Amino acid sequence: MTVLFTAVILCIAANAFIAVADYARAGFVLKNSAEVRAPAAALPYLATLKLAGAAGLVVGLAAVPWLGVAAGVGLVLFFLAAVAAHVRARVFHNIAFPGLYLLLAVASAAYMLDGAVGS
Template identity: 50%
Template sequence: MSLTATVVTAVAAFMAGFSGVAMLARAKFVVEPLAAYGVPESVWNVLGVLKLAGAAGLVVGFWVPVIGTLAAVGLVLYFAGAVVTVVRARAYGHVPFPLVYMAPAVAALALA
């Protein structure tokens, strides 16, 4: 794995992990928009755990590349779903936020 791929993957893992922890901790900047988008509170923990699993998978991918690739695919799909959720809520100004989190996962996947 090249240095670039390693750094990009580490950044993607950090960002997904941070986002997952923020969701599980019910950080105001995360849960207020979720509520406004109509995402039921009953799934917030699952969404946070999925992000943490993706972050962990990216890290494991340093030693088991197929796990890292699958984790990157999962995170890209997760954040694509987040974009769809934001668009369905007609919060078009918020579309860049999930894209910012998706970008390093896409880059890690491309560099894998």
């Protein structure tokens, strides 16, 4: 369980980081969005979803386990869509990034589910 807990902490940090980069319209974010044909106007909305997922994981760890489960599942769905966008656009050179975020989200959902069921 220590590995999964570490994955949750990494997932929170990674999603908070990328949400800030999305809000700031960082160059690498704009480039990636253009490559996968995601409109730049969608970035603040995507950032908000990532930040909400990270916040939900924090609240899930601290007080409301089922909110953490919902946040973890939401992030899994979000990053499944991100990987699908890369595949659809045939952008494989950086697919490892949404893939890593997806793995962190899956581990987080598993950890949170175990905690919610066990409590």
